[in-house]
Amino acid sequence: MKNKIKAKGVSVFYGEKQALFDVDLNVAEKQVTALIGPSGCGKSTFLRCLNRMNDVIDICKVSGVIEIDGENIYDKSVDVVQLRERVGMVFQKPNPFPKSIYENVSYGPDIHGIAKDKNHMDEIVENSLKQAALWDEVKDRLDEPGTGLSGGQQQRLCIARAISINPEVILMDEPCSALDPIATAKIETLIDELKSLYTIAIVTHSMSQAARVSQYTGFFHLGKLIEFNTTDKLFKNPDNKMTQDYITGRFG
Amino acid sequence: MTREQRLKKRYTAEKRFRLMGIGAIAIAIFFVFLLLLKVFSTGSTAFVKTTIQTEVDFNKELLELKDVANPNIEQIKSAEFFDVTYKAATGLFPYSNAEEEKDVKQLLSGNYELEIKNYLINNPDALGKKVMIDLTASDDLDQLHKGNFPRDIPEDRRRLNNFQLNIYDNLLEQGKIKTVFSNYFLFSGDSRDPEIAGVAGAIIGSFFSIIICLIISFPIALMAAVYLEEFAPKNIVTDIIEININNLAAVPSIVFGLLGLGMLLGVFGLPRSTALVGGITLSLMTLPTIIIACRASLKAVPPSIREGALAVGASKVQTVMHHVVPLAMPGTLSGTIIGLAQALGETAPLLLIGMVAFVVDVPSVPTDPSTSLPVQIYLWSESAERGFVEKTSATIMLLIGFLIIMNSLAVWARQKFERKW
Numbered sequence: 075m076k077n078k079i080k081a082k083g084v085s086v087f088y089g090e091k092q093a094l095f096d097v098d099l100n101v102a103e104k105q106v107t108a109l110i111g112p113s114g115c116g117k118s119t120f121l122r123c124l125n126r127m128n129d130v131i132d133i134c135k136v137s138g139v140i141e142i143d144g145e146n147i148y149d150k151s152v153d154v155v156q157l158r159e160r161v162g163m164v165f166q167k168p169n170p171f172p173k174s175i176y177e178n179v180s181y182g183p184d185i186h187g188i189a190k191d192k193n194h195m196d197e198i199v200e201n202s203l204k205q206a207a208l209w210d211e212v213k214d215r216l217d218e219p220g221t222g223l224s225g226g227q228q229q230r231l232c233i234a235r236a237i238s239i240n241p242e243v244i245l246m247d248e249p250c251s252a253l254d255p256i257a258t259a260k261i262e263t264l265i266d267e268l269k270s271l272y273t274i275a276i277v278t279h280s281m282s283q284a285a286r287v288s289q290y291t292g293f294f295h296l297g298k299l300i301e302f303n304t305t306d307k308l309f310k311n312p313d314n315k316m317t318q319d320y321i322t323g324r325f326g
Numbered sequence: 327m328t329r330e331q332r333l334k335k336r337y338t339a340e341k342r343f344r345l346m347g348i349g350a351i352a353i354a355i356f357f358v359f360l361l362l363l364k365v366f367s368t369g370s371t372a373f374v375k376t377t378i379q380t381e382v383d384f385n386k387e388l389l390e391l392k393d394v395a396n397p398n399i400e401q402i403k404s405a406e407f408f409d410v411t412y413k414a415a416t417g418l419f420p421y422s423n424a425e426e427e428k429d430v431k432q433l434l435s436g437n438y439e440l441e442i443k444n445y446l447i448n449n450p451d452a453l454g455k456k457v458m459i460d461l462t463a464s465d466d467l468d469q470l471h472k473g474n475f476p477r478d479i480p481e482d483r484r485r486l487n488n489f490q491l492n493i494y495d496n497l498l499e500q501g502k503i504k505t506v507f508s509n510y511f512l513f514s515g516d517s518r519d520p521e522i523a524g525v526a527g528a529i530i531g532s533f534f535s536i537i538i539c540l541i542i543s544f545p546i547a548l549m550a551a552v553y554l555e556e557f558a559p560k561n562i563v564t565d566i567i568e569i570n571i572n573n574l575a576a577v578p579s580i581v582f583g584l585l586g587l588g589m590l591l592g593v594f595g596l597p598r599s600t601a602l603v604g605g606i607t608l609s610l611m612t613l614p615t616i617i618i619a620c621r622a623s624l625k626a627v628p629p630s631i632r633e634g635a636l637a638v639g640a641s642k643v644q645t646v647m648h649h650v651v652p653l654a655m656p657g658t659l660s661g662t663i664i665g666l667a668q669a670l671g672e673t674a675p676l677l678l679i680g681m682v683a684f685v686v687d688v689p690s691v692p693t694d695p696s697t698s699l700p701v702q703i704y705l706w707s708e709s710a711e712r713g714f715v716e717k718t719s720a721t722i723m724l725l726i727g728f729l730i731i732m733n734s735l736a737v738w739a740r741q742k743f744e745r746k747w
Contacts, residue, residue: 130636132560155639163637169630171649181648182638235638 078103078243078273079124084138086119086128093119096138097299099292101243106265106274108284108305111294112320117277120294121245124275125161126154142243159186162236166248168228170220170235175212178220178231179203182239198238205271206234207264226257233264237272244268246276250283262287281321285309293317365726369719375508375521376468377460378433378497382414382442384453397453402446411439414461419493429490435462435521460504465521465713467494471503474712485712511720515688516697516705520713523706525721527688531601531681531696532670532728538605538692539669543613544662548651550613551620551658556646575614582611583675591679599680599695607679608669615668619661623654656743660736667732671725673700699725 079101086094094116101107101124109117119128126147128134139146147157170178179199180189189195199216203209208230212223220231229249236244246265250258265274265287278284284291285305292302293314301314312318327335388409391397397405415431415438435441438461445459446452466485469475471494481488497503514524558564586607590596596603627650635645651658676682681697682705689696697705699721706718 125637127633127637130632155641158637159639163633165630165633165637167630169628169634171631171634172653181635181640185638185640185644185648232634235634239638 075105076103077101078142079275080139080141080144081120081123082139082141084120084123084136084140086116086123086137087135088131089133093297094123095297099299099302101273101275102290103273104269104271105290106269106276106288107290107292108288109275109277109292109294110279110281110284110320111300113279115294116297117292117294118247119297121247121275121277124243124245125158125163127163129154159239160241161243161245162239162241163245164229164232164236164247164249167252168225168232170223170228170231172219172221174217175203175220175223175231176216179234179238182235186239188239202234202238203231205237205268206230207260207267208234224257226253226260229253229257229261230264233261233268237268241272243273243275246274248277248279251279258283281309293320295320362726365719365722368716369721369723371472372511372716372720373508374505375510376463376471377504377506378418378463378467379458379502379504380414380434380438380461381417381456382410382445382459383456384410384446386454388413389453391453397450399447399450402450402453403443405446407439407443411442414438414442414459419496426489429487430493433464433467433490433493435464436519437462437522460506462510462521463503465519465711466490467503468521469712470494471505472716474716511717515686516684516702517686520709520711520717523714523717525699525702525717525724527685528697528699528702528721529724530689531604531685532698534601534689534692534696535604535608535676535698536666536670538602539609539612540662540666542606542609543616543665546609547613547616547662548620548658551617551624552646552651554617555621555624556650557642571614571617575618578674579611579672580674580678582607583678585610586675586679597693597695599683599685600693601681601689601696601698602692603679604676604681604696604698605692607675608672611672611675612665612669615665616662619665620654620658623657623661624650626657627653656740659739659743663732663736663739667729667736670698670728670732671700673704676701677704699728 077100081097081099084094084097084099085092097116097120099120109121111117122128123136123140124142124147126136128136136148138148140148142157142160145152171181173181176199179202180195183189183195183198189198200209200213203212208227211227212218212231220228223231229252233244233249250261253261262283265276268274276284276288288305290302291305291308293300293308293312293316295316301308301312301317303313308317309321312321389402389405389407391401391405415434416427418433419430421427421430441461442459445457449457463471466475467490470477470486470491475485477484477491486494494503510522510524512524513526514522515527517523554564554567586603590603590606591598596606631649631653632645635649636642640648676698680695682701683695683697684705685695685697687694703718703721703725706714706721
């Protein structure tokens, strides 16, 4: 299995406080990699390093090397806008723009000049919404505000928005934590379908979700990567005692 | 204490708290009501004027329009109106000596000659005929008719003598004294004579000042707020800037007036007493207020919107311009309107840059000398004539009216453009 992302010795500091300690982790191409662990363990911090979302926070300092296709994304020559074109992200709370459903999806292609003309843009919007399994529900009301959709639909709209610019990697930061079980099931099915096209890294609080959707799982605790294994191995027969305790619900 | 006693005590405390709240609001409403009552009862009569029906003989010979059968407008305009107007004014009532003649003429406003001339220009058919025209009465007669002058005080302390009172009673009996809507108050400039003084100059002056204030302060304030809120690094320099902005918002407005006087008039040599300088001075004063309002509304945009835009590869500028600023617009607009409303009511800085001058002409461009509404209130409140008392109150009514309109506009803008997320 080819590794799309290789992280070596990644440490993150928020001011004086160190949030991540020397993490080495690889994300396999066109597979789903889940990051689990108790709250505050650094899994979201690590995820946000992969598209340099932490750059927004003034006091945040990242050290170490993260390579995507062999290129260090923290290199000075890397343009962060171009990086985020390749690495999309879906957030914990659905955050569609307060614009129409169409504009939510067309915004990315628009600013990157991907669409050749109006027809091409319509095509991109339709394909993105179809890939996000939302097309049938919204095709008759593309002009309505994206914020008027239900929570689960909003999150799928955000996924459509992320894939509209055809990224190589999609990062998902607890995408189902604000959703009900039915919406969660839809997103999980969707993730399974999307992995044939995109490399996916997902942070989740739900161990069953990690077990259901991912092929690889990393377990974080107090800013350290405790164990990284195939999902099968990590949940059935973990190498580390702490992982064992966590997945059996003894702490966390 | 038993359960019942504690419950009763809690209920009493809640009731007391509610009553205190209602009481506070009632007191506030009472004082506002008192202010409005006073202003309205004094000021409402300024919108009407008293007229005296006067017979005017547009005799062609008196007008010196000889040998002309059908004179055109140009000739009427250049005609000699002295004899016609003199005859009309003195014809109001029979008199026996020169002093009484003066008394009769003084019952009409200082503008009656122009009124007669304008009547003929507008009604050329009246040429050669005797017509009855309602001419504006003098301030003294106007105030007497409105009941503001007592008649039972000694003659030497009255504005109108016994002879004039007699004429008034006589004319009133004949039904020649009328109360009509005043075309002067809303549509003409200031005057030394209260009966023909108006606020048009002040309204236009205020309008120009506010527009200039808006044009200058809104873009600068928005850019400053966006830069400070979204782009500037958080360090000691930006902290100092922030403290200074908050400080400036609290600086007395007269200081900005001095700044305008020293910089705009003194150094840059801009024209004194003009709405241009007034508007720039007011914009200096409102800038900190609008910056603070804009920053607050930018801060209120949820960070998730910024993250959403950044995550699809929008640059920082695109994120701010496409998403954050449009979402902050409702708060930005209402903050700006409230800042402008504050500027509209501002007097002190305008006094210093000379907008307190006596200006008769209604300004047509911002570089014409003019006053503004609050300054007009200040000017008239100092005048001795009884007629200016009601004008002062009426101008306050107009100012309050404009402020209510602007503040409602702010509320409307906020609700209209508000978007949920």
